[in-house]
Amino acid sequence: MSAPATVTAPRPVQRQHEVLTDAALAFLAALHRRFTPRRDELLARRTERRAEIARTGRLDFLPETAHIRADPDWRVAPAPPALQDRRVEITGPTDRKMTVNALNSGARVWLADFEDASSPTWENVIGGQLNLIDAFERRIDFTSPEGKRYALRPAEELATVVARPRGWHLDERHLTVDGRPVPGALVDFGLYFFHNAHRLVALGKGPYFYLPKTESYLEARLWNDVFLFAQEYVGLPPGTVRATVLIETITAAFEMDEILHELREHASGLNAGRWDYLFSLIKTFRDAGEHFVLPDRNAVAMTAPFMRAYTELLVRTCHRRGAHAIGGMAAFIPSRKDPEVNRTAFEKVRADKDREAADGFDGSWVAHPDLVPLARESFDAVLGERPHQKGQLRDDVSVTADQLLAVDSLKARPTAEGLRNAVAVGLRYIEAWLRGVGAVAIFNLMEDAATAEISRSQIWQWVHAGVVLEGGEKATAEVVRAVAGRELAAVRDAVGAEAFAAGRWREAHDLLLKVALDEEFVEFLTVPGCELLE
Template structure:
């Protein structure tokens, strides 16, 4: 019997009996998509979807204000004086002035987070990540996971099995086995998809559900009690937020979910990725809204670069150079890091570092050693700035991260309160002295964007390219830079030519031809399809909020309703 009165109408427009991605599991998709689990997701949808939509509308209102400021600057011949693109919210001054409030005390399994590995919930990757020598594991339904129906539902199956020590499996080539019981392995934090995404394979009363509520709801419903019993959660990472009202929305979701399942409020903990430019101006407010559930903030560096370009794309004076020159030493990036650490530690929570995207380079010891040295230097920079831990994309990088952060001698350095005088103008200081925009920079962005989009369309959300693990965020940087360079008719530093739509299109066509010819899939590759969506973006004819929403309908596998 359902535990929910007057259950809403739920339709699953997808196959619930498909073949598992890997060896047989004791758990099926039907075990995840139970009537009661779907009713739980539907309850969350009915309670919060209208507020979610209003938050998304607010993002576009903010963008219109920024564009108006950019138009005024252009009209004034580039003079930005008197134009305020961003500022700290005046209505929340009391939150920033109140010195008494603090975030939650670190929950069990979250006090020490020196090294966090990230990756999608594929069965083999779950086993490898849980076996890695890391403190925590961010299981990602977002940027490193293409949201195919199979990836999303089998991700839930795989997490269900891992938490219950039944994820081991064997393939013809390899056996995958957890090195210890789940309770003694790295603590997991699940990252659901962002507020902007839908799960169109499931509708409530004819309306597609929020992907955020779908991912969170299924995981919480099936695993929250078990994780509490193990003393390991439930814990989450929250992506892509742009306003403190979006954090308030998540906090209310947590409270309702805990109340419905009879779990004490405050059991849930969530780390917020500060990976959008608007959120950098509302760090304290975001922490305040989630304070009973807060596990700190994280520097989502690649998405932050993407968001900075996206939100300032039409503002003169904010054009960034080739991607390799946009480092953590850039003024706007350094200011963002300083502010995040100072705010987190003053409010008693973790300040987590960003991703080391390097992966081991096989058959080239010199190049591999150079890459590992860069990882170490990056982690040492984060430690010295005041971060409490950091991210890696590959288990082989975990020992470096551990060695660097273990040297602090304590589980964290929340006690460290660095001085910080970052102002709004510092967060908007995108002037980078070295480097310019080059033909090679255009080629690199087009190549990365095409390769990532092509793989995403085939169901892969994390793609090794040029010895880096690329995800949606890095592909977004490539796309946004191309749009920005074309829109502002940037002059190339190597040839003196101006970046025009025809120039980017001609190089795009060359890249499609080259990549298609080298593809191991032959004519079955999807480079032409990727280019069809990429072309108007890199010509500056349109700008989509996200590549993932732009491409999503191409990976839908809708079926007749099953419920």
């Protein structure tokens, strides 16, 4: 009999034995031995493909899969009852308070996030699994330091859980098989599926997943094979698992049909992951000079022509194939102190959700429970009593490769304030992430790893393209270091010397500058970041 996965964490987490049972560790080992070699090949393929795109400066729809896109007859499997109505989805990490609040939020779906909204400390990886098990067993509650108690509402009022494992690029260094770390994706998926699949089926739901950072239909094929193996392993029929794929890489935007086709027995939809999408676009075309230089992050609206092309193609593709189209994140965090900030932000959120509903999306994301009613109003106005609007086929949409890549259609230019904001957000987010906090309220927005990635990738792009900022200053490494130094000093002044020393500000500063200024672009800041955790 093959050996199970080995736990190498230096310190155990309370109750981790309930998650890391012998049977669960054997399941992880089986997943690892069967699928990690293919994961490795696909990561190598990412690098080769990026090099080809850099050489040619082009990306297009795949000629070898044209028959899949042209075939009008295939559809994904019908959505199960629990995923028919997805008009509002709330996202957040799987800490105990968020677990209770997200399930109680009034949203139809909770994206229980082991990925961008979670810093992958051992405590978060295992604690998140325990919190979900406890929630399904209705033995979870939470009491704040102020004494406020949070408990679950009746089962019929709770959001449906859709778990998001880590992307294929991250390893879980605390679990090894045959001397190698197990991919974080297989750890998060495997533990959640192994412990909860039968429990969820008994509750009338199922093991549902969001799949992040997918770059090709071959990666979707790998996930589909993982699902088939896992279902057989625990004695559940094919199609019990359902997956929604985040279209948050520029290469995946050219393979939406193919991704759904690979997963069609298990697919339930696609999501427009806007921040990671912009990060991917910058990363993929980082050598293309001024043509692919984006302005300040907050200046890239979803109404930009290339973003409209991406989202409208997503809706058309999903509805043509019978899948849900889920819109992007409203990241605003309501202020308890500034009603004017709330009024302005609520207007923007409402306009964003109204646009998505009118475009044919079947639902959308919010980051805070206070935004659930606002988003629901936008979709209620269009959907009424219908669970979705898949009948809106958007046959008026026809998107070309040039339209998806028309970044130079934006008239705005990067600014000195945009550079400062990128440094400020990156510094504050990375510091919190190093302390184990993956979802961070910064300047009234809920930031996660995706927004930190776009912050540092924009800095890298502006410096390496020699961009002259609006106002005449050139973006250079020296300018960035000076801005970072001022931001670090501002934080020290704001939080005080004692709190500053207790934090991880200097390490965050150094990591930000490394991933933003090194000559060789680091594919994901979380990879070197993981070496600094714990």
